[in-house]
Amino acid sequence: MTITITAFERSPDGGKGLARDTRVRWALEEAQLPYEVRLVSFEAMKAPAHLAIHPFGQIPTCEEDDLALFETGAIVLHIAERHAGLLPADANARARAITWMFAAVNTLEPPILEFTMAWLFERDKPRYEERLPMLKARVRTRLEQLAARLGEADWLDGAFSAGDLMMVSVLLRLRATGVLDEVPRLAAYVARGEARPAYRRAFAAQLAVNKRSPEAGA
Amino acid sequence: MTITITAFERSPDGGKGLARDTRVRWALEEAQLPYEVRLVSFEAMKAPAHLAIHPFGQIPTCEEDDLALFETGAIVLHIAERHAGLLPADANARARAITWMFAAVNTLEPPILEFTMAWLFERDKPRYEERLPMLKARVRTRLEQLAARLGEADWLDGAFSAGDLMMVSVLLRLRATGVLDEVPRLAAYVARGEARPAYRRAFAAQLAVNKRSPEAGA
Structure with missing residues (x-):
């Protein structure tokens, strides 16, 4: 099963980790799950293909097999319910x-x-x-x-x-x-x-995207 | 098991159903669960006894046995996960x-x-x-x-x-x-x-509280 999330092609915060994909990356890192990232431009976020998986035209989304989720809290809870490390057993x-x-x-x-x-x-x-x-x-x-x-x-x-x-x-x-x-x-x-460590890996991953972006000033 | 929720002694909306206890009442009615209500004044909401179960001094809360929850979404999800009627099986x-x-x-x-x-x-x-x-x-x-x-x-x-x-x-x-x-x-x-029908019962229940309140204009 491949997990694919979406993130800003160019984050408004230039890589400070405040874009919500960082939360999902963090959860995936805590659960030790590999994932792929599809970067989305502001134009693409409002286009039908993205609206089909995120009705409000935002990031992040999370796709695995035939399930597509949006809304950060729901994605983090979905990961937490299915993998160890994010919710207690009791x-x-x-x-x-x-x-x-x-x-x-x-x-x-x-x-x-x-x-x-x-x-x-x-x-x-x-x-x-x-x-x-x-x-x-x-x-x-x-x-x-x-x-x-x-x-x-x-x-x-x-x-x-x-x-x-x-x-x-x-x-x-x-x-x-x-x-x-x-x-x-x-x-x-x-x-x-x-x-x-999981947060630091998540932060580094989103920063790497935004350092690649010519307008992020890297 | 007795479920006890808290609600405003006197709702700011005078019984229009916008106070968040209505959401919890609705969920309990959909799940066909009986519940008791403890009414809380604005003063009591900020007192230690209530802050012990709701750190932000608000309503609703939901108590059953040794579990006390706050935050409406979490309470509704808790009810939905444990009883039929609010979440699909798939x-x-x-x-x-x-x-x-x-x-x-x-x-x-x-x-x-x-x-x-x-x-x-x-x-x-x-x-x-x-x-x-x-x-x-x-x-x-x-x-x-x-x-x-x-x-x-x-x-x-x-x-x-x-x-x-x-x-x-x-x-x-x-x-x-x-x-x-x-x-x-x-x-x-x-x-x-x-x-x-579950919403109508929930609405009627919160209205009955606020009709009893002398300042609600009933």
Whole structure:
């Protein structure tokens, strides 16, 4: 069985690992599964062939035999359910790990994305002064709640799981803003994720694509 | 085994069914599982006893025996995995249904929430004119992509699944804005969800709570 994922031909972040294919690469590396990558241009993402496997015209997708999946959380869960290394064996612990996956994409990522987009694109606009502190405060509340739950533990629920993989990936979006470093316990948590050999292989693989791209400035 | 969920003592929407406990009630009704409800005030949601089961101080939660879960998508998936009625038996179809669950909470809900919050709370502010059309256009793009994928089908991937339950629940947020009716195929899809007996029982149950509340205007 060959696993084929899609990724940006040229990532908007130039290879910082924030494109969502990095999450899928990380999961595949944790599960020690080989995979192939099909690079997609922005034009191709909106064309019928890609829309047939991703109705919202995004990356990543994941194809194996006659199954084509989109949506990063679903792909990571699919890998985690079928291979060792990403979900605990105990049924209750497994349900809690999946809870953290949903918390990452539904409770943390939306306010983080709204804040980082405003931070990137609205700093020169008049509404910046009013809106950005509010968006940042909303993110800080979530980070402090998450840090309180994490406590002194290495991972959110015992051993490293797909829940941590998704949470670390979402928190990484905050690094450039400086907000992650304002909560040292979470900065250390993210650093633990980045130190995993599987993450480092995934990061290197997406960077290699973007270094090849003439406009990425490599 | 007794299943206990939490819900708002007084829902911010006054019983329109948009509070996330409705999604869990709906899943439990589809699976024909009895459940108990513990109502939580806004003060209690931020108190240690509730934070112990929901680190972000929200509802719903779901407790059974020694397992306590939060995050609506995770709770619905937990129910769907253990009881008939919400996920297909075929492994590939099951993975696709879970994909729609993640798409609902990570691809559709964030732009929908950002638009509906701006529509509710920013219409009287100067930035309204600039921001709201942009937020609405972003939602419309996602709705048109979703309608294109749905086509003439009743549900997103064959039989009704937890993916439809989550997607219909997310789309319901748009009804008050008029935007859902601008895409008739999705308005009809949502209406099919609302017509299901399990949804109607779930809706009635949350309405009964909010009708009892003196400030809900019943």
